[in-house]
Amino acid sequence: MRIVFFSHPAFIGSQSMPRFTRMLAxxxxxxxxxxxxxxxxxxxxxIPVPASMRKWLGYIDQxxxxxxxxxxxxxxxxxxxxxxxxxxxxxxxxxxxxxxxHVIHCHDFMAQLxxxxxxxxxxxxxxxxxxxxxxxxxxxxxxxxxxxxxxxxTDLHRLHQNCPRISEVVYNGFNRAFKPYASTEARARLGxxxxxxxxxxxxxxxxxxxxxxxxxxxxxxxxxxxxxxQRTVPLLMVGHAPSSILQKAHSASxxxxxxxxISGLGDEMVCIAYSGANVLLFPSLAEGFGWPIAEAMACGCxxxxxxxxxxxxxxGEAGFYIPRRPVNNQSIEKxxxxxxxxxxxxxxxxxxxxxxxxxKGVLNIERFDAGxxxxxxxxxxxxxxxxx
Numbered sequence: 001m002r003i004v005f006f007s008h009p010a011f012i013g014s015q016s017m018p019r020f021t022r023m024l025a026x027x028x029x030x031x032x033x034x035x036x037x038x039x040x041x042x043x044x045x046x047i048p049v050p051a052s053m054r055k056w057l058g059y060i061d062q063x064x065x066x067x068x069x070x071x072x073x074x075x076x077x078x079x080x081x082x083x084x085x086x087x088x089x090x091x092x093x094x095x096x097x098x099x100x101x102h103v104i105h106c107h108d109f110m111a112q113l114x115x116x117x118x119x120x121x122x123x124x125x126x127x128x129x130x131x132x133x134x135x136x137x138x139x140x141x142x143x144x145x146x147x148x149x150x151x152x153x154t155d156l157h158r159l160h161q162n163c164p165r166i167s168e169v170v171y172n173g174f175n176r177a178f179k180p181y182a183s184t185e186a187r188a189r190l191g192x193x194x195x196x197x198x199x200x201x202x203x204x205x206x207x208x209x210x211x212x213x214x215x216x217x218x219x220x221x222x223x224x225x226x227x228x229x230q231r232t233v234p235l236l237m238v239g240h241a242p243s244s245i246l247q248k249a250h251s252a253s254x255x256x257x258x259x260x261x262i263s264g265l266g267d268e269m270v271c272i273a274y275s276g277a278n279v280l281l282f283p284s285l286a287e288g289f290g291w292p293i294a295e296a297m298a299c300g301c302x303x304x305x306x307x308x309x310x311x312x313x314x315x316g317e318a319g320f321y322i323p324r325r326p327v328n329n330q331s332i333e334k335x336x337x338x339x340x341x342x343x344x345x346x347x348x349x350x351x352x353x354x355x356x357x358x359x360k361g362v363l364n365i366e367r368f369d370a371g372x373x374x375x376x377x378x379x380x381x382x383x384x385x386x387x388x
Contacts, residue, residue: 001033001381002081006090009040011058016291020105021086023173027374028381038073040066063092070096082381088145088156091138103144103166103384108288109155110212112136120327121285122211136161144384146377148172148289149310166387168380171313172289173373174365178271180300186276193269194236194262201233203343204277204301206270208240212286215242217325219249219259220332221281225340226255231347234258235281238265238273274299279346282311283322283339290314294368297361302346302354304339314368318360320346 007021008014021037029035043065044057074096083097088106114122115132124132140161146168147153153169181189183201191198203222207213215237222235235258242250242261250256265273274280280296282305293314296303305311307321315321322339326332349357 001028001385002078003028003033003035003381004077004081004083005035005037006083006085006093007037007039008087008090009042009045009058009062011042011045011061017087020107020172023370024084024086024105024374024377027370028378031374031378033378038070067093067096074100080385082385084381085139085142088139089135091135091140091142094138094142098141098143101385102142103146103381104139104142106139106145106147106152106156108148108152108286109159110286110288112159113155119286144380146170146380149313151309151313152288166380166384168376170373170376170380171368172291172294173368173370174294174298177267178274178295178298180298181272181275183276183300186272190269190272190276193265193272194260196234196236196260198234198276201276201278203233203235204238204273204280204296205236205282206238206273206280206292206295207282207284209243209246212284213239214283214285214325215246216249217283217285217336218281219246219253220325220336221283221322221339221343222259223253223255224333224336225343226258228337228340229344229347231344232258233278233347234260236260236262236273236277238262238270270295271299274301277301279304279320279343281343282306283325284311285324287311287314293319294365297365300358300362302349302357303361304342304346316364316367318357318364 005021005025008017025035025037040061042061044060047057049057082101085094085104088104094104112132113119115124115129136159143165145156145164147156148171150169153167156167187198187201205218207215209215241263250259253259274296280292280301280303282292282303284290284306287310290311293303293305293311297318303315304320304322305315306324308324320342322342323335326335
């Protein structure tokens with residue numbers, strides 16, 4: 001097959017989407033397909049303007065300049081070319097290839113659901129609502145879709161303004177190597193790296209400051225657990241530096257000396273962080289997939305996450321579950337106390353019980369093999385060509 005992948009521009013600074021595109025492109029090329037990756041280049045974006053204006057110049061590059069260039073490139077493509085949009089957020093480009101072989105990969109519809117008022121924690125400005133409607137009109141012109149979870153698949157069929165011809169679910173496959181390290185070694189190496197004594201273990205969170213990661217909830221759960229436990233293991237918040245709201249929550253915590261923010265870890269050190277943790281605390285409000293759940297299990301780390309899809313899809317029977325953080329502030333204290341009990345439960349596991357939990361996690365993440373994922377996607381690509 002001749003495959004052209006449409007990808008987000010590098011200048012928007014995304015990490016996960018380029019990584020996903022590389023996984024697809026490399027996988028298909030290794031299977032003998034002829035591939036190219038197309039994405040907008042910075043032209044207007046390079047103009048020196050205040051940071052608040054930069055995003056808008058990027059939109060000109062993506063939705064004015066790139067489509068013009070794209071129309072000329074499409075003329076030279078053979079009719080058998082398959083055009084792959086690697087994210088549904090690239091919806092505005094879909095009409096350009098909707099009458100050709102095409103498929104759209106869908107990761108999550110959180111921004112779309114926020115824009116129509118279904119997610120209270122993420123209110124959307126009028127410009128954001130207009131932008132999301134623009135994206136929705138675009139991908140609704142598409143007919144072939146691959147979703148990363150059943151949750152995303154359900155949301156697609158709610159939001160698509162027509163009826164997709166093909167819509168399949170294929171779970172993500174690991175696009176980085178995750179492996180377990182001995183916990184004692186992992187704690188020593190990570191402790192040396194970050195300058196913290198970690199020999200007794202630690203509670204771990206991995207994620208950014210996006211609203212749905214619920215980092216504030218992580219701190220709230222930690223506070224509640226410490227208040228009711230005799231143990232004193234620290235909390236490591238691995239990812240972006242804290243926002244002002246998180247800094248305030250940190251400063252207000254009675255246990256602030258044991259809450260540590262860690263940024264800039266390489267892939268190997270993230271594996272080591274998972275391997276040495278007593279538990280990954282991952283109480284997301286929503287996710288497209290929930291990579292840290294699978295990554296932690298691959299590294300032999302038990303996982304606490306939210307009892308809602310797609311987190312339940314990824315963690316399966318190997319996860320420990322807590323309810324979603326309440327929107328109602330009056331209910332948050334009860335939520336933190338109950339979640340803290342789950343943290344304590346994992347910390348009190350016997351070595352034999354813990355090993356059983358770890359083995360369940362290892363078996364669970366076999367579903368997320370990158371080779372298997374690419375095989376399934378390749379079959380769908382071929383079916384699109386054959387069925388149209």
